[in-house]
Amino acid sequence: MRFADRVAIVSGAGSGIGLAVARRLASEGARIVMADRSPDKAQAQIEGLKEAGAPDVLVAACDVADEVQVQGACQAAMDRWGRLDVVVNNAGMMTFIPIADLTSADWNRVLGVDLMGAVHFTREAFRRMKPGGAIVNIASVHAVMTSPLVAPYAAAKAALLSLTRSAAIEGKEKGIRVNAVLPGAVDTPMLWENPNLKSGAEKLHPSDVGKPEDIAAAVAFLAAEEAAFVTGAALNVDGGRLARL
Numbered sequence: 001m002r003f004a005d006r007v008a009i010v011s012g013a014g015s016g017i018g019l020a021v022a023r024r025l026a027s028e029g030a031r032i033v034m035a036d037r038s039p040d041k042a043q044a045q046i047e048g049l050k051e052a053g054a055p056d057v058l059v060a061a062c063d064v065a066d067e068v069q070v071q072g073a074c075q076a077a078m079d080r081w082g083r084l085d086v087v088v089n090n091a092g093m094m095t096f097i098p099i100a101d102l103t104s105a106d107w108n109r110v111l112g113v114d115l116m117g118a119v120h121f122t123r124e125a126f127r128r129m130k131p132g133g134a135i136v137n138i139a140s141v142h143a144v145m146t147s148p149l150v151a152p153y154a155a156a157k158a159a160l161l162s163l164t165r166s167a168a169i170e171g172k173e174k175g176i177r178v179n180a181v182l183p184g185a186v187d188t189p190m191l192w193e194n195p196n197l198k199s200g201a202e203k204l205h206p207s208d209v210g211k212p213e214d215i216a217a218a219v220a221f222l223a224a225e226e227a228a229f230v231t232g233a234a235l236n237v238d239g240g241r242l243a244r245l
């Protein structure tokens, strides 16, 4: 029970990777805040998290792009349990638009969620976490290599790795570790909504598709005390896709 007595906030916990992460941390004793912009989706998963072992679960209606809502989610954890130990910045979105057609509003929307969401949570966590706290950022293989039509997503995920390094440096004196996971293709609604896959422009071998639980296992390791000497790291969890020529 690596997370007994711990409090964890998982953004985008209503579906896919976030849900698997919430379930994994719950199964190891964590009290969970599911911070999702679709609270109904998260609400429907509360019983499942309790069955998995969560002593308590809270749903926070939270669009991570909105700093006031992020403050609210962090404060809700403090008000209910008096502590915050783990933040998993998982909420994310993608658009599929050629660079020539992207407006600044398009850019801001993706950067607002995929980068600024983690910026807001990092600030709020740094203000509240005690030494021993851990932040895990869910980036993507797109932080390193990418495909057409997803420039804002790739840029946001690359910047998220940079934020991970900066926050790891500044977190060190606070005793807070900050790491990133780079998932490859993972079997979630987001993957199968990808028009590059639907059109056949991008092809995936079945062995290149992981399960949300594969990502959750890596997140749990990085968030746990046994990773006490791991900070500023970027861990590929991609079935080896980034290693291939």
Ligand SMILES: NC(=O)c1ccc[n+]([C@@H]2O[C@H](COP(=O)([O-])OP(=O)(O)OC[C@H]3O[C@@H](n4cnc5c(N)ncnc54)[C@H](O)[C@@H]3O)[C@@H](O)[C@H]2O)c1
Pocket: 011, 012, 013, 014, 015, 016, 017, 018, 035, 036, 037, 038, 041, 062, 063, 064, 065, 090, 091, 092, 093, 113, 138, 139, 140, 141, 182, 183, 184, 185, 186, 187, 188, 189, 190, 191
């Ligand atoms: N699925 C993949 O293949 C894959 C690969 C690499 C990285 N990722 C990353 O993993 C993370 C989770 O992706 P997923 O595949 O589980 O997606 P998903 O679409 O299955 O779930 C995303 C969840 O986040 C919530 N969400 C979306 N925008 C939000 C916002 N602004 N504020 C709060 N909640 C919000 C949604 O309501 C949903 O519950 C994302 O950051 C994504 O970029 C996914």
